[in-house]
Amino acid sequence: MIAPEKLLSTTHWARDLPADELERACKGLAERNIAQGAYLCHRGDRLDSWTGVLSGLLKLGSTSRSGKSVTFAGLPEGMWFGEGSLIKGEPRRYEVVALRDTRVAMMNRQTFNWLFDNSVAFNRFLVRQFNERLGQFIALVEHDRMLDAPGRLARNIAWLFNPVLNPLAGDNIEISQEEIGLLAGVSRQAANRGLRQLEEEGLIALEPGLVRLLDLDGLRLYGE
DNA sequence: GCATTAACACGTA
DNA sequence: TACGTGTTAATGC
Numbered sequence: 001m002i003a004p005e006k007l008l009s010t011t012h013w014a015r016d017l018p019a020d021e022l023e024r025a026c027k028g029l030a031e032r033n034i035a036q037g038a039y040l041c042h043r044g045d046r047l048d049s050w051t052g053v054l055s056g057l058l059k060l061g062s063t064s065r066s067g068k069s070v071t072f073a074g075l076p077e078g079m080w081f082g083e084g085s086l087i088k089g090e091p092r093r094y095e096v097v098a099l100r101d102t103r104v105a106m107m108n109r110q111t112f113n114w115l116f117d118n119s120v121a122f123n124r125f126l127v128r129q130f131n132e133r134l135g136q137f138i139a140l141v142e143h144d145r146m147l148d149a150p151g152r153l154a155r156n157i158a159w160l161f162n163p164v165l166n167p168l169a170g171d172n173i174e175i176s177q178e179e180i181g182l183l184a185g186v187s188r189q190a191a192n193r194g195l196r197q198l199e200e201e202g203l204i205a206l207e208p209g210l211v212r213l214l215d216l217d218g219l220r221l222y223g224e
Numbered sequence: 225g226c227a228t229t230a231a232c233a234c235g236t237a
Numbered sequence: 238t239a240c241g242t243g244t245t246a247a248t249g250c
Contacts, residue, residue: 149227176241187228192243208236208241 002029002105010054010078011105012167013125021119028111032104034058040096040104047092049106052080056102057175059183062094073159074183076173078166083126086112099179132164150194152184154222157204161213172212180211
């Protein structure tokens with residue numbers, strides 16, 4: 001059980017639910033802490049809940065047998081994930097690790113299925129989220145060759161501010177340059193150089209431990 | 225040549 | 238004192 005006010009403060013889809021459905025959702029949710037560096041799940045795990053970030057920062061990616069790791073997406077406060085594995089009844093195809101101490105809300109399968117079967121608002125959200133993710137991944141494949149550091153940084157930052165997936169994101173996010181480096185797969189020093197380049201181009205503004213969004217489309221379409 | 229790691233200096237909470 | 242940031246030197250591909 002999680003307090004409705006707490007869910008509403010971070011989670012946009014909850015705001016669209018009628019009162020009875022919101023109550024049902026809250027009853028099926030439990031909170032959990034994930035320490036920095038700890039894994040919420042590994043590839044192949046069967047994780048029987050849908051998960052949202054209440055505070056902190058998660059990284060969704062995978063590691064090959066040879067040890068190379070790839071980031072699919074950063075998951076800041078307000079983002080929800082795992083519906084694909086839940087609906088298909090599949091093991092997770094990715095791993096989720098906390099880049100800093102993080103608090104998540106986890107919805108059990110019965111509650112998720114009930115909302116899936118009964119809530120129009122919930123299904124509207126799921127379709128929007130699937131659609132947006134699909135668009136993001138198409139763009140990722142399209143610009144596969146664009147591998148330079150500023151481009152990867154721009155893409156990752158644009159994702160964190162995605163207004164469809166995370167309408168409550170606002171125009172700034174508390175994230176260190178080291179954490180952005182971890183998301184983009186570059187060193188802290190390279191992240192530092194790349195971020196200052198993006199700042200010079202007027203796309204973002206940098207403050208210690210914080211990135212302010214100035215031009216979302218400029219980031220999204222960077223290098224095109 | 226390029227990016228990465230290691231190491232240190234600086235400012236701030 | 239701890240952390241985020243900026244810089245340089247050494248190292249590996």
